[in-house]
Each structure stands twice: as structure tokens, then as C-alpha cells.
Amino acid sequence: MKEIKSATFGPLPTLLELDLSHNLLTDISRGALNRLVSLQQLSVAYNLLPTIFQIPISLSRLYLNYNEINKIPARAWPTMNALLSLDLSDNYLEDNLERGSFTNLLTLRRLDLSRNYITEPPWESLADVSSLQYLHLQGNNLTSLGKGAFGKLPIVFELNLSENQIVNVSAKAFDGLLQLLKLNLSHNQIENIPNGAFQGLVSLQTLDLSQNMIETLDNKTHGVLDDCLSLERVNLSHNRISFVTRKTFPSDPYQPYKLREVDLSFNVMPVVTFDLTYGTRKLEVLNLSHNAINEVRKGVIGNLTSLKELDLSYNELTELTQPNTFDLPPSLKSLKLRANQLVTLPIGQIEHISFADLRDNQLDYYTEVTKMEKNGSRVLYAGNHINCDCRLRPLKRWILDETSRAVDWVDVKCHIPTSLANKSLLEIDEEQLSCGEAGSEGNEDYDTTPDVKFREIQRDSSGKISLTWYVTAKEDIADFALLVKGRNTFDNQESTLLKKNLAYSTRSAVLSNFPSENGPLELCIVAIDSEGQEREPHNLQCRSLDAERHTASSATVAVRSLFVTTFCVTYLLTFYR
Template identity: 25%
Template sequence: MVHLVLIMMLTVGVSTRACPIMCTCRNYPLDNSQKTSTYFTSVSCSSYTENITDILDNTTRDFEISNLHQQELADTLNNLIENKLDLPYLSNLIITKSEIENLNVSVESLERILSLTLIDNRLESLPEVFLNLQNLQTLDLSHNEIKVIELEPFRTLRTLDVLNLSANSLTKIDSGSFSGLNVLKCLDLSRNNLTKLDDQVLLPLSSLQYLNLSNNRLEALNEVCFSSLIMLQQLDVSWNRLARVAPGSLQLPSLARLLLAGNPQLGRSREAAVLVGTGRRLQTVDASRTGLKQVPAALTHSIRTLRLAGNSIQTINCGDLDSYPLLQLLDFTSNDLEVIEEDAMGRLDSLSVLYLTDNNIHEIPKSLPEKLKVLHLEHNNIQRVSSKDLLGLTGLEVLLLSDNKIRTVDEAAFSQLVSLVTLDLSRNPVTILQPGCLVGPSALQVLRLSSIGIISPAEEVSFPLSAPEHLITLDLCDSSGLARQFLADTATLAASRELQELDLSHTDLEFIRSDLLHYLPQLRVLHIKDNNLNCSHLEWLASWMRRQDEPEYRDIMCASPADLWGTPLVDLQDGELSPIETINQQENNIDREIINLQRENNTNLYQISTGQYTTESTNYISLAQEEIKNVTNITGLIDVTNYTKYFNKGETDFSKSNNPEITNEIEKVNIKKK
């Protein structure tokens, strides 16, 4: 066994070195076929440690150091250079919140470093000391204060793939700044102060695939600026101040994603009617919040995703979307939509996701595409769901109608939706949901009916979903009537065996039926906050909650009985009864014992009487037993046989009897009662 362990240690290259002080070390499996080790180590150190690289494990691949002064950083880098042979996997170096300016160290010998991250170091210029790592593939200089990029600073980084200069203070980039970056694929210049781009600045980047210019101050895009980017697949110029986009500037042969969002002046330009270029590969266009008042036309039919959220479009007419025949996702969120002509979307045969959220729509649009799978209609003014609104949508899987003004849901309104998985009718002024109004979606898994003021009493109306066999999530938060219906409808409960999450919070619940978990064996989360729970006999629920270990269960408090008020429900223990519960239990025991004794003594009583007792005598027995119950209704057990002998003597008024034996028994009862 010892030999086997030694062989394994040699095979995987395990080092016995401990993690350095003030550092965090984590091991991760290798994602390639390294033969000398099966994992690599990521080390992050928050302060300076002398000769730290002497302590690093030989499987270290990522090394992060933070909060170092200039001399501490220089010592650490020199130590790293001296011990580079002991760190064969080290390829990612991260330096944050440290003093790098004017650093006098030669790091050219760290040829194994492929990724260098220098974020949040308050750099005002490019750090020349690190620009000689000739094998560098990724350079991250984001979140600094770089204002100027000098001529050809990256000329030695011939293998650089990714350059991140985001979140700096760049105001201008001169021609020649990116010379030498012939294989660069990703350039991030977002969150700077750029107002324009020089026509030649991007010329050397013939291999560029992703360009991010978002969150700058660009005012225009000209035709020359991007002309050399024949490999560009994604262009992000969102959240600038664009007022003009020259049509030729977006005609890029490889462009697949064009992001224009957040340029409110763009929709007012002459080119607004045609924002989409002629690229044959263009699939995604985001023109949200660009001030558009109508659907822009496209010069290419390849678009699959079109986002027009946050504009001022009021009407969608037939023909507006004819230049997008292959659309799969269409987003009109937060426009001023009031009118959607009946066949405006009917010819979008590939459309599967439609967002119409937060508009002024008064009815569900007609003639929607048959292949539609997701329909968002939240936050509109829809007042009714009729049986004809959703005809033909047999493939619809998600329907969200929350936060509308729906008062009526017709019977069988969802009968066509045989594929529906998620339905949300929350926060609508519905007052009646007839039994069976949700019939149709036999595969329904998520049903949300929160904040619906159903007024029908539970005993008269059954739960509206009669076939919940596949239901996994049921949200009845703030819907007291529906919560009562669901808990009272034993048939629906019995069919909800797959239910895993049930929300009954804020539903005025006081009691929870003790067989709930029997009917819901798969239940994992039960939301019952903000109720006035009577915790008598809820030890079973407390035990279940402890097993689930959900943090929110600690906030569920008992409202009654009085001695448990304010007690966390989850703290109740099995077999633990409050004093009041103990008394009530003893009362029940007394009643049962008296009944049993009554049955035993009745035979003897009538045998002794041998016909001498009349009906009046029998009434005396009933009165005597009632007197006993009135006196002994708390604890203790009265021996009824002690009283039967007084019937033979004609004693009828036990409360005033002078018989010492009866008086003694009554005193005992009074003492026990107190």
C-alpha cells in the first residue's frame, strides 16, 4: 500500500508544500491531458509574504497578489523569476491594488506567462515593464486610469488574442496604437470617454472578431472606421450618443451580432428606417431604447433575434415585419403599443419567443404564430381571457399574464394549450375562477396565482385546476380564497403528488391540515410566512422543516396558542405539549373514562333497581352525570360507582347533599379543578 501511495504521488506530481500565510489555495481538475499532474492550484494572496514563491505548490497555475507596495512587488516578481523552474504550470499572473507605476523589474524571462491581469492598480499609462512578455495571449488592463495609448505600445505582443482596456479614462486613440496586434480577436474599449474613432485606428486588426465600444461618448459611425474588420462577428456600440450611423459602416461580411441599444437620438436620424445592414450572417440586432417610433426595415433576411424594447412604437401594422421572415425572438417590451393588427405577426413562421411586456395592450393579439412557445404579456391592460384568444397555440409552453386588469377568465380559455408548462395569472383583479377553467394544459408544471382576491368560499367551489398531476410549483401567495380551496379540495391534493414548491404565504392561514405531507410526498419548499398560525399539533411540520433546512423557516412564528406566541415554528419538538394542550387532552381522557364507567355501571344499576326505578330515576342518572361533567371538566377522574348508590336512596341534589361521602367527592373535584 505504501508503495502504491508513493507511485501515485509521483504520478500526479503532488507537492507537500502548505498554502502560504495570508493566501487562499484551491485545487481544480486539469482540462487537458497533462501527464505529470491531474489538477492545478490557484493561489490568491492578499498581502506581502517574503520569498512567497518558495512556498508555492509546484502545481500552481494561477497566482494572484494584491495590496503590495512598489518594493514588495519588485521583490515578489524577482523571487518568482528565480524560482520559475519550480513552477512549471504557472501561466496566469494577476496583480491588483498594487503600486506598478515606475516599477524597475525585468520580466522577459517569465516566458510561461500567457495571461496577465493588472486591474485596479490606478495606472495612468501602459506599464512598459510587462509589455515584453512575448508569449502573452491575454492582457487585462481594465479598471485603471489610463488616459493615453502611445504609438505602437503593443508591437512586441505578436501572440496577443485578448486585450481589455475597459473602465479607464481614454478620450482618444491615435492611429498606430494597435500596430502589431495582427492576431488579436477580442478588443474591449467599453466604459471610457471616447468621442470618436480615427479612421485608421482599427486598420491593423484584421483578425478581430469581437469589438466592444459600449458606454462611451461616440456620436457617429462612418463607413471607413470598420472597413478592415472583415472577420468581425460582434459589434457593440450600445449606450453611446450616436445620432448617425452611415449605412455602409455596418455592412460587414462576417457580422452576426449588432448591438445599438441606448442611443436615443439614433431613431430620429434619416437612417433610422434602415438600421440593419446587408451582412448575410447577421442574426441578432438590438435596437432597444434608440428612440424608434416604428419597426425599422432590414436589408437582410437573416435576422433571428430582434430587440426593440424601450422605444415609442404604438402600432404594429401588417407588413412591418416582412423583412424579418426568419425571426425566432421578437422583443417589444416597454413601448407604447396599443394596436397590433390581426395578421401583423401571423407570417412569422419561425417565431418562438415574443415579448409584449409593459405596454398598453387591451386584448391578447390575434393570429399569433403557431410555433410560438413563450408569450410575455405582463403589465398590460388586458381585461379578459376568452376561449378564442389563444386558438391554435398548441405548442405554447410559457404564458405570462400577470399584472394586467383581467377580471374574467372564460371556461376552457386555456383548453387549446396542450403543451403549456408555465402559467402566471398573478396580481389580476379576478374574483371568480370557475372549477375547470384551467382545463387543457395537462402538462402544467408551474402555476402562479398570487395576489388574486377569490371570494368564493372553499366549501362551495373546488380548486380551478382539476388535473395537477405534473404540477411542480404552485404559487398562491396573498390569495387567501385560493389557498383555502386548495387545502380543502382533497381530490386536487391527492392528484398533486409531484408538487415540490407550495407558496401559501400571506393567506390568513391559521390551521394546516395534518395530512398535507401525506398528499404531497415530493414537497421540498413550503412558504407560509405572514400567517397567523396556530401551532397546536404542528410538531410534525416543525420536524419536516428542520430536515429541509431552508433559511426562511426561521422567520415563521407561532401566533397561537398564547403560550407559544412568538415561538419559531421550526423550534417545536415532537411530543411537546403546551399547558393548555395538556389540560385539553386530560379533559378528553376524563370524558372517555366517564363514558366507559357509565356503560359498565348501567347494567349493575338496573339490576339493583329490579324495576323499582322509573323514567324519572333514569333522568336522575343523566342529571348526575351532567353535574359531574360540569364540576370535573379539567382533570381528575370521578368514580361514578360512588354516586350510583345514592340513586337508591333517592338523593337528587348532589350540590346541596348533606351526605359526607358526596360532599367529600365534590371537594376533591374542586381542588383538582383549581
């Protein structure tokens, strides 16, 4: 469609939205939309329109982006009392906006002039839009911002100047923007910002200076941010900052600054000095990732008493265990240390936090991590130099029970011993996690998990023994074998006097008439896998039976007197698993 004529649309009094985008429109005749008296949203984006056409006065949102509009003459608009949002992005306005270009837009709140090849702030054309709150000028060709570059826009809340070519920002460049809350100057070519550049921005809460070439934000006596009395968030990532000084962030004993979030990632800082603590006592989020940090000075982190999130990932840290170096504040909940060169860690300092990213270092495993995981913390540990020994057994058991958390441990691989190198922790059996030289065989927590455990063993007055058990291992178990072991009467060697295979659903049995001539007896429950192979029994899967209190003629009687009670699977799953 190339043209909208006056008769194209008849009277459509109830039409609220009309989308004419992605056509080849070059002309919309005068009065073509006059009979759309209730129209609230109109899109003619992605067309070839060269000028502004006559629009319905009922509109609240108008999309003219991606056309070929190169000029908006004075009084091009009818008196509009409903229009709130106007998108003129991706046209060819250049510096052709003039005083009166937006006259009669009495209620306009949002104006998008992005990517229009504008080289000078269009302050004259904006003077008539006293209701403007959001102004977007990103992706233009602005190179400098002089004093009062945007005139007086008393209620503008957000100004986006990103992706321009701004090099110079003058003192009082934003004078007249008293209510500005958010300023985006990212992706420009700013090297230096003079003191006073942000003077008058007393309401500014969010400042984005990322993706520039800034080296410093102060002149040793005054800071650029001192005028931003309400500043809460500042993004300084992807710059050339090598040091933070005492004047980098605003600080005054008589002025309650409330800086909450600072992003200094992707800079060239080698050391975190105590100067970072000036102006940051209320800081909650600090991102220092992707620098060249190899040292954190004593007392720095501990003095950030309100800090909740700290990111030191992708640096060159090797040591954090020196006294007072890594005393984390109690408020800290998230710590990121990924991709450093840490060999040891002050693990006692991080046990209280909720999230720890320790990936891609050279750390061995700390047993405190298991405790953290069980207490609800989330720890990422892949890419470290882990010695896979019995200390990992409690963690592996916990992961098998908490399957939703297993995803965090899929990529955790063993570094040593060589027999387990590069194998995933989740693929290794507990038996392979040998204590070896760890000397922890006496610790029950590090013991392997038995396939089954006895739930209860009871002996009645007649000597019958009733036993129940439950399955504990998450392994391949298809059936059970019940064994009674004792001394053979012929050669006095230990042998199996009774063996009875039981279905997997069986969870109880009754035994009576034990052979006294075979001495002390031992009862074992052995798991059988799906291939019919008996699994190696754990010592907890066997119990001694006192044969002296019972009499019988032979072991054969014991076999005949074994009564097995099998419960239905539903009952067993409900009460015994």
C-alpha cells in the same frame, strides 16, 4: 491616457486581448494597432473617442461602448473576416447611420446599438450585414415601426427593442425577419397591436410584450398571435389586460401550435374564464399573479392538461372548494397561492404536487401537509391563521430530524391559542401543542415524543433483567435517572424504592433481586437537563416488572444488586442512536 500614437505599441505578435477601457482617449492614431497581428479582443469602452479608428483585421470582438461616436461613414471598416461581435452601445449615433456604415463586416453576428438616441430603425445601414444574428436596439427613442421596418435580415435570431417609446406597430412591421426566434418589445408605450403586425414571423419562439399598455390581443375574430406558428413563450405582464378571450392565444385544429409558457401577471383580470383554455392545451407554465382575480370558473384549470407550474399568488381568491373549480391536472408540480384571502383549501387536490406556496392566507393547518413534506414535497405555510395544537406534533418532530428543511418553517407562527400567538412553531415545545378541544388524544401520531425509549428488555433464567434504551428527543438532556417504584411496606403508598443517576453516555443496565414484599414494581428512565432538573417522564419511559417470580430480603438488596454497564460514546452513537 488621452492618446494612442503610432509608436505606443511595438510589435506584439502573440497578444490576444487588449483592454484600454476607462481612460480619457480622444484619438488613436492611424496604424497604432497595426502590429498587433494576432489580437482577437479589443476594448476601448468608457473613453471619449468621437470616430472609428483603424482596427486590426484579426479582431473577433470589439467594444466601443460608452464613447462619443456620432457618425460611422461609409466604408469606415477594413474588410473583416473574423469580427463576430461589435458593441457600439451608449454613444451618440442618433439617426446618422447610413448605407455602408457597416460595409466590409463580412462575418458580424452580434451588433449592439443600444442607447444611441436613434429615432428610426436604421434599416439602410443594416442591409449590408447579411450575417447578422443578434441585433440590440434597446434604450433608444424609437416611436413607431412601419412596414418592413428592418428590411431583410434573413438570419437574425434575436431583436431587442425594449425601453424605447414605441406607440405604433404597423402590419408586417417585421417582414423580412424569417428566422427571428426572440423578439423583445417590453418597456414601451404600446396600447394596440393590429392584426398582421407579426406576419412573417413563422419561426418566432419567444415574444416579450411586458411593461406596455396593452388591453387586448384580438379583434374578436382574429388574434394578433395567429401568425406566430412556432410561438412557445409570451410575456404579457405589466399591461392592462382585463379578460382573456378565445382569440387571445393562437388555436387552430389544423395548425399544431405549441405555446408552452404564458405570463399574465400584473394585469387587471378579475375572473379566470373558460376562454383561457383555448390555445393553451399544451401550456406548461402559467403566471396569473398580481391581478385582481376573485373567481376561477369551473373546469378551467383541469382542462390545462399539460400544466406544470401555476402561479395565482397576490390575488383576491377566497374560495376554491366548489366542485370542479380546482381540479388540478396530474401534470402540475408547482402551485403558488401566496397572499390571497383563502380560508379553506381543497387539500386533497394538491397532495400530489412537489411545491406549494400557501403563505399569507387565512388557512388553519392541514395534517395532509405533514404527509406531503415527508414524501418530499416542499410546502411554504408562513403567515396563515394556524391553530397550534397536537396535530402539529408529527410535523415538528419531522422538522427536527430534517434540519435542512427547517428554514421553510422558521417564520411559521401560531395564530391561536392566545397563549402561543405570534410564537414560532420551532420555538414551541411539543407539550405546549395541546390537543385540547381537537379530540385527538387517542391518536399516537399526535402524542408527545418521550425523551428516551426502551430498545430491549430481557429476563434470563436467574431472574436478572437486562435493559437497553436510546434517546429520541431533541431537547436539553445531560444525564439519566433510573427509578424503580413500588408500594412502601409501612403505609402501602407508592414510592421510589431505587434511584440511580447515570451518565448521558450510558445506554444499558442490569437489574436483579427485586423485593417481593413491595408488590408489582415499575421501572422508569427519567431525563435530567443541564441544570440538574428532572424532566417530566412520558408514559413510554416506564415499564411494569413482575416481582412475583423473584425473591429478596429487602429493597436494600435491590440497590446493591444494580449493575450498570456503560459503553463508550463512540460505540453508543454507532449502534444505539
